[in-house]
Amino acid sequence: MEYTVLQLVKARLGISTTVRDVYLTAIIEGVMTELSEEKGLVLSETNPYHLMFVADFSSWRYQNRDSMDGMPRHLQYRLHNLMINIGGATSDI
Template structure:
């Protein structure tokens, strides 16, 4: 979560709980809905979660869809073997 805060530009701890739930929600969505097998030691996975969480935070009241750069990265994660075998 500290990297998400850096990405957004937050220095205080006021929104830590909210940000924590966003990050946990993003990870759960990627694992359970998209079927990805994420690794905390993979910098590509880590930075995707950071960028996706930061986008979710910044667009919490928006009905706009996911930006193309995040869509491309998500598709690449799925195509490059990050999906569970049983899906």
């Protein structure tokens, strides 16, 4: 999943080289860990909604790394929807 998300993030940011791959991969892994361990979400690499959310969230984290601003409403709304969809189940959403 990380490789696919990395390609999506690089496309969104307009990055065509591998210079920032290590840093972007660390952000992506951090986002995925946060979503799974803190939010209890089980992400599926075959679900395009999950892929795009992780890519958008990672892109936002990269672009706002020095900012104290909170998460934008569209990301908050999408995260909330993901958390509701899990419904306390432990299987893929």
